[in-house]
Amino acid sequence: MRKGWIVSALIAVSLLFFFAANPLGIMAWNSWFGIVQRADDVTSYKTQKKVEDTCRSMIASYEADRLIYEQYKDSSDEEKQSWAEQAKMRANKTASSYNNYILENSFVWGANVPHDIAGKLEYLT
Structure with a gap:
């Protein structure tokens, strides 16, 4: 024993x-x-919902910063041009994070990516 x-x-x-x-x-x-x-x-539906919600919030943040950039990039006011540059940096950072997030989590959807989720966000130049 x-x-x-x-x-x-x-x-x-x-x-x-x-x-x-x-x-x-x-x-x-x-x-x-x-x-x-x-x-x-x-x-897991919970995981899929979490990934979709994260993607949608990142897209909304990117779009908000992109619109601010588009609005103020050609302004004659130096402060507004500064706002545009800051928005451009935030949008590009969000695009980078989003693109990596999509690559890491694409297995969640397989081939059934929701229509409002972009496959890639473009960088602002």
Whole structure:
């Protein structure tokens, strides 16, 4: 009986060491749970709604900054030109974040991307 406990303890410690301290173990652990999380996310309405809501809010922010930029970029007033440059920087930052977010989360929709979600936001030049 005592021998069984010792063997069980050694196996548990070995597995703990393998998954906690060994790079291959950490990679295996992350790979397994990454696959499980991805499968859950693909089938989860909650995840899809969160991704869509995030995309829509980023698009709204981008559009607001783009419109401010378009409105003030040719102004003769230096302060308004400054507003335009700030809006341009915010819009480009939002576009960069959005484009990365779309790449990371495109698996949520598969081929069924909602019509109001853009595949990419263009940078302002």
